[in-house]
Amino acid sequence: MSFAVAGDTYDRYMGRYSVRLAPLLVEFAGVEAPARAIDVGCGPGALAAELAARLGAAAVAAADPSESFVAACAERTPGADVRLARAEQLPWEDATFDAALSQLVVNFMQDADAGVREMARVVRPGGVVASCTWEYRAGMEMLRTFWDAALALDPAAPDEGRVMRFQDGDELARVWRDARLGDVETAPLDVAVDYRDFDDYWLPFETGTGPGGTYCLSLSERDRATLREECRRRLGGPTGSFTLAARAWAVRGVRR
Ligand SMILES: C[S@@+](CC[C@H](N)C(=O)[O-])C[C@H]1O[C@@H](n2cnc3c(N)ncnc32)[C@H](O)[C@@H]1O
Numbered sequence: 001m002s003f004a005v006a007g008d009t010y011d012r013y014m015g016r017y018s019v020r021l022a023p024l025l026v027e028f029a030g031v032e033a034p035a036r037a038i039d040v041g042c043g044p045g046a047l048a049a050e051l052a053a054r055l056g057a058a059a060v061a062a063a064d065p066s067e068s069f070v071a072a073c074a075e076r077t078p079g080a081d082v083r084l085a086r087a088e089q090l091p092w093e094d095a096t097f098d099a100a101l102s103q104l105v106v107n108f109m110q111d112a113d114a115g116v117r118e119m120a121r122v123v124r125p126g127g128v129v130a131s132c133t134w135e136y137r138a139g140m141e142m143l144r145t146f147w148d149a150a151l152a153l154d155p156a157a158p159d160e161g162r163v164m165r166f167q168d169g170d171e172l173a174r175v176w177r178d179a180r181l182g183d184v185e186t187a188p189l190d191v192a193v194d195y196r197d198f199d200d201y202w203l204p205f206e207t208g209t210g211p212g213g214t215y216c217l218s219l220s221e222r223d224r225a226t227l228r229e230e231c232r233r234r235l236g237g238p239t240g241s242f243t244l245a246a247r248a249w250a251v252r253g254v255r256r
Pocket residue numbers: 003014015018040041042043044045046047063064065066069085086087088102103104105108109110111115
């Protein structure tokens with residue numbers, strides 16, 4: 001799956017959701033100035049930018065294994081400490097931060113349990129570790145529409161509602177407790193995104209971004225056109241603008 005795309009390509013696909021989700025996650029995590037915080041799996045940096053607006057860029061760090069995303073995040077959040085790194089091996093000392101957050105990342109970690117343990121390690125005792133992930137099975141209309149259309153044409157399509165390990169609060173809370181985090185709480189986070197027209201929805205899939213885009217590009221031109229028309233039909237054949245809702249589940253816990 002590809003996150004080796006430019007920051008603005010990602011923005012048109014998922015980043016337009018990330019900027020709306022970031023303030024909700026920061027508030028759920030209870031991060032307030034003065035505090036030092038890290039955005040793990042930062043992508044082009046929607047959450048890092050939100051943290052920088054609240055805490056000051058000098059109090060913010062960010063990490064991602066995608067070179068193009070690290071470059072975009074560093075450019076968009078000047079003064080933040082942005083590094084090329086995976087969650088499972090964060091290049092910061094123990095107890096460096098008051099908060100470690102990650103947005104839409106735990107499902108993409110190679111070893112989510114190790115990644116969350118690392119997030120806890122770099123946070124001081126009493127600090128917070130928080131994340132969120134889409135409710136792929138039901139509440140994320142942009143992806144649900146795409147995968148339901150794909151499944152109707154190809155029952156073996158790698159529906160994120162089936163392949164993603166974490167999709168609700170209980171699934172996330174288990175990992176947080178296993179990482180020995182205390183006071184674990186979960187909550188739904190709801191956002192909505194406006195689309196200008198159907199192309200505004202569809203064309204980002206053709207950039208190959210994320211699992212949906214990767215699947216889209218794996219299809220023949222003919223199958224891709226059939227999938228596009230099935231998505232259009234499932235969205236009600238929009239001729240102008242429309243809005244899609246998306247629900248994420250968030251989890252927070254405190255480093256003991
Ligand atoms: C869906 S994007 C989310 C990006 C950003 N947090 C946001 O809210 O838009 C998933 C991100 O996880 C990153 N990623 C993949 N494997 C990772 C790992 N092992 N550790 C940390 N980040 C990882 C990808 O490069 C990508 O930026």
